[in-house]
Amino acid sequence: MILQETFTLSNGVRIPKLGLGTWLIPDSEVADAVNSAICQGYRHIDTAQAYGNERGTGEGIRAAGIPRDQIFVTTKVAAELKTYRAAADSMDESLRKLGLDYADLIIIHCPQPWAEFRGTKRYFKENKEVWKALEDAYMAGKVKSIGVSNFLVDDLQNILSDCRIKPMVNQIKLHIGETPSSLLAFCRQNDILVEAYSPIAHGAALKNETIARVARKYGVTIPQLCIRYTLQLGTVSLPKSSNPEHIKSNAQLDFTISDEDMAYLEGVGR
Numbered sequence: 001m002i003l004q005e006t007f008t009l010s011n012g013v014r015i016p017k018l019g020l021g022t023w024l025i026p027d028s029e030v031a032d033a034v035n036s037a038i039c040q041g042y043r044h045i046d047t048a049q050a051y052g053n054e055r056g057t058g059e060g061i062r063a064a065g066i067p068r069d070q071i072f073v074t075t076k077v078a079a080e081l082k083t084y085r086a087a088a089d090s091m092d093e094s095l096r097k098l099g100l101d102y103a104d105l106i107i108i109h110c111p112q113p114w115a116e117f118r119g120t121k122r123y124f125k126e127n128k129e130v131w132k133a134l135e136d137a138y139m140a141g142k143v144k145s146i147g148v149s150n151f152l153v154d155d156l157q158n159i160l161s162d163c164r165i166k167p168m169v170n171q172i173k174l175h176i177g178e179t180p181s182s183l184l185a186f187c188r189q190n191d192i193l194v195e196a197y198s199p200i201a202h203g204a205a206l207k208n209e210t211i212a213r214v215a216r217k218y219g220v221t222i223p224q225l226c227i228r229y230t231l232q233l234g235t236v237s238l239p240k241s242s243n244p245e246h247i248k249s250n251a252q253l254d255f256t257i258s259d260e261d262m263a264y265l266e267g268v269g270r
Contacts, residue, residue, distance in 0.1 A: 002253045003041040007236065009168040010191040013145045015105070016072055017231055018251060019044030021197060021240035027056040033242040034060025038071065040248050046197075046238050048076035048109055049094055058098035072104040076149060077134070079110035079117075082126035087133035091142060106134060107147040107171055111155040124158045135165045147171065149197075153186045160190065171195035171238070176211055176229050177204075177269030184233065196230035197238045199223075210268055218255050228253050229265055 006014040020037040022030050022045070030053040034045055038061065047057040054075060061071055075094045077087050091106055108130055112123050134146040147169030148159065159167055170187050172180065174196035187194050200223050205211050208222075215225040223239065227250055230237040239250045257265070 001041075002231070003043065003251050007193055007234075009145050009193055010166060011145060011168060013104070013168070015145075015169075015193070015236060016042075016044035017236055018042070018227070018253075019046050019072070019074070019195075019236060019238045020247065021238040022047045022053055022057060023051055023197075023240050025051070025053055025240070025242045027053040029242055030056035031060035031063060033244075033247070035063045036244045037247050038064035038066055040244070041251065042247070043070055044072040044074075044236075044238075046074045046195075047098075049078040049090060050076065050109060050114075054094055054097035055099075058100060062099065068100070073098065073100065074105040074107065075103055076107050076109035077130060079108075080113040082113070082123055082130060084129045084133045087130040088137065091133070091137050095142065102141060103143045105145045105147060105169060106137065106143045107149045107169060108134070108151075110150045111148070111152070117150075122155070122158075124155075127155065127158060128162070131159050131163060131167075135163065138165060145169065147192070149195075153183055156186065156190070156192070166190065167192050169193050169195055169236075171197055171236075173198050174230055174233070174235060175199050175201040175205060176226055176265045177201060177208070179233070179266050181266075184235075188234070193236065194234070195236040195238060196233075197240075199230045199237050199239050200226045208268075211265070214257075214261055214265060217261075218257070220255060221249060223250055224253055224255075225257070228255065228257055229262065232257055232262055 005017045147167045149171035
């Protein structure tokens with residue numbers, strides 16, 4: 001059963017392969033979604049400072065009544081915070097909002113502030129500062145593992161060049177139609193686990209007849225095919241939903257995409 005399967009990070013921490021993404025779920029509603037997911041067997045919950053729903057996420061985790069050490073909780077340092085102090089303070093604030101003594105994973109949400117995403121200024125020096133704050137939080141036991149998100153190869157090389165602790169995760173947008181092969185290969189070579197956010201392409205996959213045709217071949221829904229695709233690439237998959245039925249369906253993945261169809265799906269959109 002996929003909800004019981006894990007990957008092992010470079011520091012030995014085990015991370016569930018399937019998680020619940022909470023982007024765009026309001027703080028007032030996220031507790032119910034998180035509680036529903038945990039009660040259905042999910043053990044991996046992904047939130048972020050930028051989502052504005054850490055408080056509700058923590059509430060949902062506590063409401064489920066599962067021992068803390070059985071739930072893998074991720075949050076993210078806001079992309080706009082590019083100093084050591086701001087990042088360090090924000091992580092303490094995240095733990096307060098979540099109501100947790102520690103997080104299982106904290107990542108830098110983006111190498112640049114969102115208003116400058118993929119712009120010319122790369123923030124290499126600033127990201128090293130933020131990374132040092134994550135390393136110190138890790139050493140202090142505030143977080144069990146640390147990583148990054150939306151980092152390209154040169155962003156990763158910048159951190160790897162003189163870090164004390166290597167990033168354990170790179171969370172990126174990854175779905176059928178957007179499979180960055182060279183970035184995936186670099187992460188594998190450096191023992192950085194890739195996490196796939198938006199595996200259903202922000203819903204765009206639901207309107208793609210090519211994907212629908214392959215889903216029909218396997219007798220599954222389009223979201224199930226998309227999530228299975230990311231898992232078979234060796235990545236964590238983080239579909240977002242607040243609908244209990246969708247949350248349940250997204251975990252019903254007892255099928256395997258053939259190598260031929262994986263190659264075909266990887267070429268979609270090229």
